[in-house]
Amino acid sequence: MTMNLMTDVVSAAQIAGMLSRQHPTLFFTLIEQAPVAITLTDTDARMVYANPAFCRQTGYALEQLLHQNPRMLASQQTPAAVYKEMWQTLMQGHAWHGQLINCRIDGSLYLADIDITPVINDVGEVQHYMAMHRDISDKYALEQRLRNHMTLMVAVLNNIPAAVVVVDENDQIVLDNLAYKTLCADCGGRELLTLLDYPAQKSRFNEGQVMPVAMRGAVRWLSVNSWALPGVSEEASRYFIDTALPRTLIMIADCTQQQHQQQLGRIDQLKQQITTGKLLAAIRESLDAALIQLNCPLNMLAAARRLNGADRSNIALEAAWREGEEALARLQRCRPSLDFEMPAIWPLQPLFDDVRALYQHLFTPIGALDIELDSPHLVGFGQRTQLLACLSLWLDRTLALAADIPAFQLMTQLFAREEQGWICFYFEDNIPLTQVRYTASPDDFNVPGKGMEIRLIQTLVAHHRGAIDLHSRSGGGTCLTLRLPLFYELTGGPR
Known part of the structure; x- marks a missing residue:
């Protein structure tokens, strides 16, 4: 490293407020070994220093960077308004923070998160600008991927016809979809889980019970199913704890149509049972009337048999009496039982x-x-x-x-x-x-x-x-x- 570079570095360190005036090389060593990319430019925007981390980030050697304007890294992808706002801030003596799309020596682009701080000398004049560069391309890609996943998830949830809700360990809603919001609107703006008394009715819901809820002047029948959700904690206080607070996924389905169909089916079955009961009673009543009518001539035949004597010599009379008794027995056997269900x-x-x-x-x-x-x-x-x-x-x-x-x-x-x-x-x-x-x-x-x-x-x-x-x-x-x-x-x- 040349003496001029050493002089610029020491001077810059002094202007920036060296960590220790007695140990100027300590501050330089820290900058050299820092994992953060750092550059120092003069008031004419020429780089007078770049640390190894910046060289690794851009692919340029230090000799290629010295006395060059940082615009050599510009990719033409950053809007001009960003640069304009940056210089307006710096010229007012304020620090600037923002993002620029820069270009490495191999032509690849990366997103740089940059903090630029004016370095003021002892008389209050800006003498240098110190910049800290962080390559946030991977972080940005991860954030975008997460945002895309969230957008996709919200789109999927809102297109599910059933209401979907996620609640925390206190049964407070942390996520819901459009169908759930619509049901709440149909309930006059009241929280549907509150109307369903979800915390107290969990066991009934888990058994598959369907619950009625009044909505817009009509009764709608809803089924509620729930599943425990795996997850990770978002709180810094739980960083070293490999457990997440419990979450529950709740799905609420409108079963009104199915309930009506089941009710219609049950009513139809009930009508058939009632009709059967009426029919059996009518048959029994008709047969009872026929038995009463048949008993009259049978009683007359029985009286005639007693008058005829014990020898039963009147064959025609005996045959008529036996036919009547058999007819009476057949009618008795045909009388249906009214016990067609258990009391x-x-x-x-x-x-x-x-x-x-x-x-x-x-x-x-x-x-x-x-x-x-x-x-x-x-x-x-x-x-x-x-x-x-x-x-x-x-x-x-x-x-x-x-x-x-x-x-x-x-x-x-x-x-x-x-x-x-x-x-x-x-x-x-x-x-x-x-x-x-x-x-x-x-x-x-x-x-x-x-x-x-x-x-x-x-x-x-x-x-x-x-x-x-x-x-x-x-x-x-x-x-x-x-x-x-x-x-x-x-x-x-x-x-």
């Missing part, structure tokens, strides 16, 4: 919900169906579908009668309450009594569509050891009461 204890609220689902839309065009429970905790016992068949028979009768009255506004109420060991169901309607002709004569009960539903209801209720009561209301209309014994009344057990 059980069931809540009345879901049963009344099924009645609404089955009949509310049928009553709406011609009137109203009001369904109430005295208590939401009421329970029934027996064959649930049979009781639904009883309720269905009477509601079908009510609709059929109302359809025959022009411009009639039908008002029907179904009410249930517990009374002294019974569950009582009350049906009340406003159908004029002149429209009801069920009991004009006993034969009316045998006319198709005339009173048959009462006999079928009576058959099903009697099978449950219950009773029915039918009477007219003082203000017009009919009141039907079904009474079914409670479970503890049948078993003698505690309530």
Whole structure:
């Protein structure tokens, strides 16, 4: 190294405020061995010094750099406005920090992060400029790659039809997608996870339970699934700890359509079961009527046989009696059992919900169906579908009668309450009594569509050891009461 270079370096070190005036070579050694690329230029922007790190960064030898303007590194990729802003800052005596796209000796480009500091002499004049250069190409590429990944991730998340949320260890949201934001907007701006009571309902969600949420005046059904997320900590305080704070990925799917389809399927199945119950009750009732009618001539044949004596010599009489007995036995064997489901204890609220689902839309065009429970905790016992068949028979009768009255506004109420060991169901309607002709004569009960539903209801209720009561209301209309014994009344057990 020449004496002139040594003089420039010592002078520069002195101007910059040497680490120690007694040990000028110490500061020079530090600059030489520093991993950061450093240059020193004079006021005419000519390089008077460059350390080895700068030579390695650019590929130039020190001899190629001395007395050269740093513009030799310019790649023509940096906008002129950046250089203009840099010199304006330096000429005002301020330090400048920024990025320049520079060119190495081999023509390759790199992104340099540069700090340039004016070096002031003892009289306050700028004598040199010291620059520290850092090649941040790899760091910039990594940042861009991370930004691209984040952009891609956000794009993917926002195009997923399900709502996606990431929560921290305190169940606070740290990331969400567009679908989740839309659901929150549909909830009036309220946080959807709060409405779902996510922290308290985690176990139910993990079991696959679907939850209803009111949105924009309608009920939507949502399923919630969650997974633990692996990750790394972003906090400096956890640098030496190989664990990250837990994160949870939550996916919320709208299952409303599937729920409606399942509900429609369940209602269709329920309709089939009710129809089966009605059909079995009708067949049983018809066969019972036939047995009663058959018993009359059989009783007459039996009396004639007793008068004929013990020798049974009247062959025709004996043959007729045997044929009658066999016919009676065949009819008995053909009577279907009404036990087509196991008796059980069931809540009345879901049963009344099924009645609404089955009949509310049928009553709406011609009137109203009001369904109430005295208590939401009421329970029934027996064959649930049979009781639904009883309720269905009477509601079908009510609709059929109302359809025959022009411009009639039908008002029907179904009410249930517990009374002294019974569950009582009350049906009340406003159908004029002149429209009801069920009991004009006993034969009316045998006319198709005339009173048959009462006999079928009576058959099903009697099978449950219950009773029915039918009477007219003082203000017009009919009141039907079904009474079914409670479970503890049948078993003698505690309530």
